[in-house]
Amino acid sequence: MKAKPRVKICCIASLEEAQAAISAGASALGLVSAMPSGPGVIEEDVIAEIARRVPPPIGTFLLTSETSAEAIIAQQRRCGTNTLQLCDYVDASVYRELRRELPGIALVQVIHVTGPESIEVARAAAEHVHALLLDSGDTTLPVKLLGGTGRVHDWTVSRKIRESVKVPLFLAGGLKADNVAEAVAAVEPFGLDLCSSVRTQGQLDVIKLEIFFAALAS
Numbered sequence: 001m002k003a004k005p006r007v008k009i010c011c012i013a014s015l016e017e018a019q020a021a022i023s024a025g026a027s028a029l030g031l032v033s034a035m036p037s038g039p040g041v042i043e044e045d046v047i048a049e050i051a052r053r054v055p056p057p058i059g060t061f062l063l064t065s066e067t068s069a070e071a072i073i074a075q076q077r078r079c080g081t082n083t084l085q086l087c088d089y090v091d092a093s094v095y096r097e098l099r100r101e102l103p104g105i106a107l108v109q110v111i112h113v114t115g116p117e118s119i120e121v122a123r124a125a126a127e128h129v130h131a132l133l134l135d136s137g138d139t140t141l142p143v144k145l146l147g148g149t150g151r152v153h154d155w156t157v158s159r160k161i162r163e164s165v166k167v168p169l170f171l172a173g174g175l176k177a178d179n180v181a182e183a184v185a186a187v188e189p190f191g192l193d194l195c196s197s198v199r200t201q202g203q204l205d206v207i208k209l210e211i212f213f214a215a216l217a218s
């Protein structure tokens with residue numbers, strides 16, 4: 001029997017939400033710093049507090065929209081997370097600089113799956129990072145959409161990406177109890193990542209979390 005994918009709960013806004021997500025079964029938490037759009041942004045001092053208090057081996061992902069090595073390194077040092085989730089695209093030289101300056105910090109590149117052209121983007125990025133995360137944003141819009149859309153993308157493209165890269169892959173974008181089984185069957189990702197569907201009026205909803213984890217387990 002195949003292992004169930006790990007689950008990352010994103011848009012964590014407080015220590016209480018972090019503890020609720022971990023109790024429900026999350027392996028990793030998403031902590032969203034300044035973004036051009038999206039519902040999950042919190043202040044860096046809150047991110048730093050959560051990152052400091054969460055027990056190992058839980059992944060603490062700092063979601064960043066920064067694209068320069070200097071800005072990303074400074075932000076990671078302020079926040080102290082164990083993982084960087086790069087929500088925008090960066091130059092290959094940036095990955096090299098991050099690896100040199102932040103040894104031990106895992107790098108996860110978000111690929112916004114807009115169509116078959118995303119396969120080559122993913123292949124190129126996979127050479128430089130520890131994992132990819134496939135989401136439903138669009139970096140070409142006047143105000144970039146870097147995640148938190150609540151929308152699914154074309155999972156047949158996601159599947160092709162999974163088969164084209166050697167690094168672990170997280171699937172994100174509109175995942176919920178009602179579609180998680182189909183998503184897992186279609187893509188067979190290492191991990192799942194979700195935000196909107198487990199919230200009610202902006203707050204993490206423990207009942208929705210339970211329903212999601214139950215659907216994944218069934």
Ligand SMILES: O=C(O)c1ccccc1N[C@@H]1O[C@H](COP(=O)(O)O)[C@@H](O)[C@H]1O
Binds near residue numbers: 039040087174195197
């Ligand atoms: O949630 C946000 O505010 C956000 C903003 C910018 C980039 C990423 C963001 N969140 C990430 O988006 C995915 C998918 O969210 P959803 O489940 O479709 O609502 C989420 O897992 C976060 O990683």
